[in-house]
Structures are given as structure tokens and as C-alpha cells.
Amino acid sequence: MFRILVIDDEKDILLMLKKMLERAGYEVDIALNGLQGLRLFKQSAFDLVLTDIIMPDKEGIELIMELKKIYSGTRIIAMSGGGRLSAEGYLDMAKKLGADKVFQKPFSQLEMTRAVDELLHTLT
Amino acid sequence: MQTKKRRSFLNRNLIFGFPMEDQKKFKFNRITLSFKGEMQALESEFQEDYYKRSLNPFRFSIVLAIIFFDVFAFLDVLLLPELKSIFWLIRFGIITPILLAVITYSYFNSFRKNMQWVISGIMYLTGLAIIVMIFFAARIANHYTYYAGLILIFIFGYTFIRARFIYASIAGWSIVISYEIAAIWLLDTPIEVLINNNYFFISANIIGMFISFFLEYYTRRDFYLRTLLEEEQEKVKSANNELEIRVKNRTQELTRVNKELKEAIEIGQQYEDEKAKLEAHLQQLQKMETIGTLAGGVAHDFNNILTPILGYTEMALEELSDESTLRYDIEQINNAAIRGKDLVKQILTFSRQVDIEKKPLQLHFVINEVMKLIRASFPSNIEIRQNLSMDCGTVLADATQMHQIIMNLCTNSYHAMSENGGILEVYLNEINISKEKTIGTNKIKKGTYIEIVIKDSGHGMDRQTKERIFEPFFTSKEVGSGSGLGLSVVQGIVSNYHGYIEVESEVDSGSVFRIILPQHSRQNGKMVEAEHDFKKGRGSIMFVDDEKEITYMGKRMLESLGYQVDIRSDSVSALKDIRQNPKKYDLLVTDQAMPNLLGTDLIKYVREVNKELKCIIITGFNESIPADAKSTYKILHIVQKPLVISEFSKLIGRVLSTEKTA
Numbered sequence: 001m002f003r004i005l006v007i008d009d010e011k012d013i014l015l016m017l018k019k020m021l022e023r024a025g026y027e028v029d030i031a032l033n034g035l036q037g038l039r040l041f042k043q044s045a046f047d048l049v050l051t052d053i054i055m056p057d058k059e060g061i062e063l064i065m066e067l068k069k070i071y072s073g074t075r076i077i078a079m080s081g082g083g084r085l086s087a088e089g090y091l092d093m094a095k096k097l098g099a100d101k102v103f104q105k106p107f108s109q110l111e112m113t114r115a116v117d118e119l120l121h122t123l124t
Numbered sequence: 125m126q127t128k129k130r131r132s133f134l135n136r137n138l139i140f141g142f143p144m145e146d147q148k149k150f151k152f153n154r155i156t157l158s159f160k161g162e163m164q165a166l167e168s169e170f171q172e173d174y175y176k177r178s179l180n181p182f183r184f185s186i187v188l189a190i191i192f193f194d195v196f197a198f199l200d201v202l203l204l205p206e207l208k209s210i211f212w213l214i215r216f217g218i219i220t221p222i223l224l225a226v227i228t229y230s231y232f233n234s235f236r237k238n239m240q241w242v243i244s245g246i247m248y249l250t251g252l253a254i255i256v257m258i259f260f261a262a263r264i265a266n267h268y269t270y271y272a273g274l275i276l277i278f279i280f281g282y283t284f285i286r287a288r289f290i291y292a293s294i295a296g297w298s299i300v301i302s303y304e305i306a307a308i309w310l311l312d313t314p315i316e317v318l319i320n321n322n323y324f325f326i327s328a329n330i331i332g333m334f335i336s337f338f339l340e341y342y343t344r345r346d347f348y349l350r351t352l353l354e355e356e357q358e359k360v361k362s363a364n365n366e367l368e369i370r371v372k373n374r375t376q377e378l379t380r381v382n383k384e385l386k387e388a389i390e391i392g393q394q395y396e397d398e399k400a401k402l403e404a405h406l407q408q409l410q411k412m413e414t415i416g417t418l419a420g421g422v423a424h425d426f427n428n429i430l431t432p433i434l435g436y437t438e439m440a441l442e443e444l445s446d447e448s449t450l451r452y453d454i455e456q457i458n459n460a461a462i463r464g465k466d467l468v469k470q471i472l473t474f475s476r477q478v479d480i481e482k483k484p485l486q487l488h489f490v491i492n493e494v495m496k497l498i499r500a501s502f503p504s505n506i507e508i509r510q511n512l513s514m515d516c517g518t519v520l521a522d523a524t525q526m527h528q529i530i531m532n533l534c535t536n537s538y539h540a541m542s543e544n545g546g547i548l549e550v551y552l553n554e555i556n557i558s559k560e561k562t563i564g565t566n567k568i569k570k571g572t573y574i575e576i577v578i579k580d581s582g583h584g585m586d587r588q589t590k591e592r593i594f595e596p597f598f599t600s601k602e603v604g605s606g607s608g609l610g611l612s613v614v615q616g617i618v619s620n621y622h623g624y625i626e627v628e629s630e631v632d633s634g635s636v637f638r639i640i641l642p643q644h645s646r647q648n649g650k651m652v653e654a655e656h657d658f659k660k661g662r663g664s665i666m667f668v669d670d671e672k673e674i675t676y677m678g679k680r681m682l683e684s685l686g687y688q689v690d691i692r693s694d695s696v697s698a699l700k701d702i703r704q705n706p707k708k709y710d711l712l713v714t715d716q717a718m719p720n721l722l723g724t725d726l727i728k729y730v731r732e733v734n735k736e737l738k739c740i741i742i743t744g745f746n747e748s749i750p751a752d753a754k755s756t757y758k759i760l761h762i763v764q765k766p767l768v769i770s771e772f773s774k775l776i777g778r779v780l781s782t783e784k785t786a
Contacts, residue, residue: 010428010431012428012429012431013428013431013432013435015432016431016436017435019435019436019439020439023439054424081423081425081427081428081431082420082423082424082427104427105428105430105431106427106431106433106434106435106461106465107431107434108438109434109435109438109439109442110438
């Protein structure tokens with residue numbers, strides 16, 4: 001079974017994604033910020049990291065860079081609802097830094113599960 | 125005080141009736157009396173003046189001379205009757221005709237030049253005539269009293285006759301000399317008579333010279349003073365003129381200064397007004413900026429809130445069976461969340477935080493696309509006119525956004541004309557802005573622009589409304605008809621492209637919206653077609669509404685999108701058609717409130733023959749549809765009137781391409 005790490009500072013989104021992905025048949029761990037996520041990532045192996053961009057204590061862009069440093073093959077999906085910059089602005093950056101797929105919030109269940117499926121199936 | 129008086133008296137010490145200073149300047153020849161030195165230039169002027177002033181006195185004196193000369197003829201008869209014939213010959217035969225001739229001559233022009241010679245000539249001639257008479261009187265009658273006549277001649281010659289001093293003197297002395305010749309050599313005049321006569325002659329002659337001298341002198345002095353006076357008058361006059369001119373100039377200057385002051389005051393006033401306007405504008409900008417910042421933050425939070433809502437509702441819908449009564453409710457939550465998502469997108473557009481894809485775009489394609497949709501949906505009492513220049517080049521813009529702004533403005537026009545109808549005019553032109561100009565705080569650089577004009581004849585706006593229409597959340601529509609983001613979004617998009625939008629409007633005379641966007645390229649060769657959201661669809665649709673107008677509109681609209689459309693205004697005949705050929709249509713779009721057969725009833729009967737036919741119901745504002753109708757009759761969507769074309773066409777596209785009737 002594939003393991004997915006989901007990182008978002010919004011608890012509601014975190015729990016929703018956990019449920020969504022578990023329903024799709026994955027094992028899901030969650031973290032509330034980049035720092036926590038990084039700690040979890042180091043402790044155990046994950047097949048995919050799904051992370052928000054704007055978060056307290058290590059935001060997504062920095063996290064992506066560090067994840068790629070630890071293991072350059074890490075599969076990453078970045079998501080953002082925008083902020084001072086547009087969501088596209090952040091997501092472009094994430095993509096350049098190595099995120100495999102990016103999502104603007106809010107997204108549909110179909111889009112998300114399809115993207116996760118695709119990524120993990122290319123892995124195998 | 126006294127010294128001053130004395131000095132002024134001294135200064136004005138008169139010599140020959142002259143002020144001393146002028147006397148110094150008054151220089152003349154002591155013999156001829158002609159002006160000399162500085163005054164020489166005055167001589168000819170004086171002579172001309174003297175001639176004019178002398179002419180009439182001269183003629184008068186000649187007439188007087190003739191009278192005197194002829195009156196003395198009686199004396200001839202009385203004293204010397206034997207010489208009467210000779211004397212009368214002299215008086216009447218020679219002198220009188222000569223004098224008359226001279227008077228005549230005085231009327232000729234050449235007299236002007238010869239006057240003095242003629243005067244002195246006749247003085248001498250008359251003198252000679254007397255001498256001849258003296259000769260004859262002495263010789264024949266031994267009579268010596270006629271010499272007195274010469275004295276009269278002297279009196280005449282030196283005074284009345286207006287001879288100048290020098291000419292009179294020459295003539296006078298010539299007469300004396302002639303007398304001497306006659307008296308001494310031709311006559312044997314007794315010595316005592318000779319002495320006696322010479323006494324008289326010479327003293328008369330000398331006195332005459334003095335008189336003549338002073339007469340001429342004063343005449344010249346008067347002339348000189350008159351000249352001075354004239355000069356002074358001239359000076360005074362020119363001083364006056366100058367003064368007048370200066371006063372005039374000064375007045376003009378004052379008028380000018382006054383005008384400038386007035387203008388300055390006006391400019392000051394304008395400046396104040398401008399300042400107030402700018403301040404208001406700045407406030408507006410700050411407000412916008414704040415809203416922009418706020419919008420960014422709100423968008424972020426909103427997206428985060430919407431994400432779990434959408435996620436959970438979608439998951440919930442998956443778990444619910446089709447028969448579940450919850451299904452409708454949760455679908456409504458889902459729809460609301462999607463609407464929320466669109467609203468966030470709009471807010472971000474307004475605060476310019478949406479990334480867009482700029483491509484060279486020929487606007488007439490976009491406008492034509494919009495016009496097609498509009499023609500399909502506008503009621504027939506709105507006439508649509510368009511004049512789009514096909515060769516005004518391209519703008520660098522996002523097609524969807526261009527579509528959005530034109531659609532938005534046209535929709536506003538529609539709302540303005542929905543009650544009474546009218547004319548919607550749409551123009552596309554290339555324009556040149558030759559001078560940088562400022563509109564509000566936007567600087568529009570000179571260059572070539574593309575202008576979109578959207579004009580309606582609707583109810584227009586008052587000034588207050590006009591000033592606020594570009595503010596976000598401002599709306600003149602009834603609450604519920606719009607979010608109020610429309611025009612502020614349009615303005616956001618336009619200024620993102622370094623263009624500007626302006627509006628002219630008056631109450632009851634319609635509105636004109638003018639958008640100006642910088643031209644990207646003049647090139648038209650390559651076809652740059654707008655990409656738009658409205659994908660050409662395929663499929664066959666039955667459209668049912670009891671209002672014929674609406675069915676026509678629906679037909680036009682859906683056909684323009686590429687569908688095959690049959691329309692019915694009677695739900696019973698629609699049902700009949702579907703029963704006859706149940707598989708003919710891919711989609712049924714029906715109004716809910718219809719006579720005979722409601723929309724839901726129509727679908728209920730349709731289900732008897734076709735369980736898969738996709739169905740959409742359109743409802744009016746206050747019409748209720750039984751809560752379970754949707755799942756019971758497998759109605760895919762229930763759409764609220766008024767139809768938003770873009771939304772509706774998207775929905776139909778989606779329904780026909782993907783969704784299935786469960």
C-alpha cells in the first residue's frame with residue numbers, strides 16, 4: 001500500500017484530504033506545518049508528499065527544496081489557495097523547484113485522486 | 125521769494141520786446157534784415173508768410189495810391205491849368221493804368237517771386253512821375269510846390285505798400301538821387317528851394333527807413349515768436365499725445381494685469397478643484413489598494429474554507445444513493461461552494477492577482493462571438509447594431525478576459541434597456557492618441573490604440589451613480605441580481621492592459637462605455653481567433669417553454685452553440701413528439717410553470733418512454749419544485765431564471781458531453 005504524507009496548516013483540509021485519499025485506498029499521514037512534515041518524512045518512507053505552500057514554521061517552497069535534497073526522487077504535489085501573490089505565482093515556483101503536480105485550491109476530488117493515482121502508478 | 129521774483133524779472137528782461145534768451149537766438153542781417161545763423165532756415169518760410177500777409181494790404185494800398193494820385197488832378201486844374209493836359213496824361217494815361225496792371229498782376233502766380241521788385245519798382249516809378257511833374261511845373265510855371273508829392277510817395281513806399289526795408293530804401297534813395305539830377309542839372313532850381321526840399325526829402329526818407337526797419341523787424345520777430353509758440357504748442361500737443369498714449373497703454377496694461385489676476389484666481393480655483401478631485405481619487409485608490417490587499421487575504425482564506433467543503437460534499441455525494449433525500453441538499457451545498465469559488469476568482473481578477481495568458485488577439489473575433497450570444501438572448505425590442513473594423517490590428521490580451529468585459533458591458537446595457545427596449549451599438553476602431561493625456565490618474569501614452577465602444581439607449585445614470593460604478597460592490601441593480609463586482613472587474617482588467625475605460629451617461633439618454641487598449645501589432649494577416657469558453661457542442665435538444673419568445677431565444681442561443689434544437693411552446697405537444705420518437709433527443713430543457721402540463725409532469729411522462737434522456741428544468745423566481753422531484757424524475761439540473769448565457773451554455777456543454785442520467 002502506498003504511503004502519502006499530507007501537510008497543511010488548515011486542520012479541516014488536512015482531515016478532508018486524509019479521508020479522501022484513504023477512501024481512494026492509500027495510507028495517509030498528516031502534518032500541520034513544514035517542520036513537522038519534514039520530521040515525519042525523515043522518520044519513515046513516503047511514496048508521495050502532498051503539501052500546502054503558505055504555512056507557519058517552514059513553508060512549502062522551502063520544504064520542497066529540502067525534500068528534494070534528502071531524496072531527489074521524492075514525488076511531490078503542491079497546492080495553494082493564493083495569498084499576496086496569486087496561487088499560480090506560488091505554484092509556478094513550486095513546479096520549478098521539483099513539484100510533480102500543482103493544484104489550486106479548491107480542487108475537486110476527482111482531479112486530486114486522479115493526479116495521485118497517476119503519480120504513484122508511474123512510480124511502480 | 126523776492127530774489128526769485130527779481131531773477132525771473134531779469135530773466136525776462138525784454139530787449140526789443142524779446143525775452144533775453146530768445147533774443148540771443150534771434151540773429152539777422154543788419155541791412156537786409158534776413159535771418160541768419162541758426163535761423164537762416166526760417167527765411168524762406170518767413171518770406172512766404174510775409175507774402176501771404178502782405179498781398180491784401182498791398183492791393184488796398186495800391187487802390188488808395190490810385191485814388192490819391194487821381195484826386196490831385198483837381199490841384200492841377202486849380203494851380204497849373206496850362207499843364208493840365210501833360211499832368212493828366214501822366215496821372216490817367218501812365219501811372220493809373222500801370223497801377224491797375226500791377227493789381228491785376230498780383231493775382232498771378234509769378235507775382236509771389238517778384239513782389240518786392242514790383243513794389244519797389246512802382247514806388248520809384250510814381251516818384252519819377254512826381255519828379256517829371258515837378259520839372260514841368262518849375263520849368264513852365266515856375267512853380268515849386270509839387271515836391272510835397274514825393275513825401276506822400278515816401279510815406280506810402282515805406283509803410284502801406286508793404287515793401288521790405290531794403291527794397292523800400294533802395295527805391296527811396298533812387299527817387300532822391302533822381303530828384304537831385306533833375307533839380308540840379310535839368311532845372312535851375314533856386315538854392316534855397318533846393319535846400320528846403322532836400323531837407324524834407326532826406327529827413328522823410330530817413331524817417332521812412334526807420335519806420336520800415338522796425339515794421340519789418342517786428343514782423344520778423346512776431347513771425348519768430350509765432351514759430352516758437354507753434355513749436356511749443358506742438359511740444360505740448362505731442363506731450364499730450366504721449367500722455368494720452370501712456371494713459372492708454374497704462375490702462376491696457378492695467379486691464380491686462382486685471383485679466384491675468386482674474387485668470388490666476390480662476391486657475392487657483394481650478395487648482396483647488398483639481399486638488400479636491402485628486403484627493404478624492406487618491407482616497408479611492410487607497411480604498412482600492414486596501415480592498416486589493418484584503419481580497420488577496422480573503423481569497424486565500426476562502427479557498428482554504430472552500431476546499432474541505434467541496435471535498436466533503438463530493439465524498440458525501442458519492443456515498444449517497446440516488447434515492448437519498450439528502451442528495452439534493454448536498455448538491456446545493458456543492459453548487460454554492462462552486463459559486464463561492466467563482467466569486468473568489470472574480471475578487472482576484474479585480475485585485476489583479478489572477479495570472480492570465482496574454483496572446484495577440486483580433487478583437488472583432490471576440491466581439492463577434494459575444495454578439496452571437498447576445499443576439500440569441502436579447503429580447504426583440506432591443507435592436508443591435510455593430511460596426512467592427514476588421515483591420516485594426518491586435519491587442520495583447522487574454523481572450524477569456526476580453527470576452528468577460530465585453531459580455532459584462534453588454535449585459536449592463538441589456539439591464540438598462542430591459543424595460544423599454546432600445547438600441548445597443550457596438551463599435552471597434554483603431555484610434556491614434558497623438559498627445560500623452562491623463563485620465564484620472566492614469567497616464568495614457570501617445571500611440572495607436574484600439575477602441576471598443578458599447579452604447580445603449582437605456583435609462584442612463586445620474587452623476588452620483590456614474591462616479592461610483594467602478595467601485596467594487598457598488599451596484600445599481602436590485603439586491604440579488606448581481607454581486608457588484610462587474611464593472612470594477614472590467615476596470616481591473618482594462619488597466620491591467622494599460623488601457624482605460626470611460627463612461628458618458630445621462631439620465632434617460634443612455635450610456636456610452638469606451639474602452640481603449642494599446643494596439644499590439646498592426647498585423648492582421650495571421651488569423652488570431654479568440655479562444656473562448658463556449659465550446660461548440662453537438663447534440664439534439666428539445667426546448668420547451670410556454671412563452672414563444674423564450675423558445676425562440678433558446679433556439680437561437682443553443683443553435684449558435686452548435687446544437688440541433690426543436691422548440692415547443694406547448695408541453696403536451698412536446699410530450700407527444702417525444703413519445704413518438706423517444707430516442708430523438710439527447711437533452712430536454714423545459715420550463716417548469718406551464719399550462720396543462722408542468723415541467724416536472726412532462727418529465728414524469730417522458731420517463732415512461734425514455735429513462736436516460738437528460739433533463740434540465742428552468743424555474744422562475746418564486747416557483748417551487750417538490751423537493752424530491754429532482755431525484756424522482758432524474759432531473760440533472762434545476763436552473764433559476766434569469767438565464768446567464770455563459771453559465772447556461774457551459775452547463776449544457778457539460779451535461780451533453782459528460783454527465784449521465786443516473
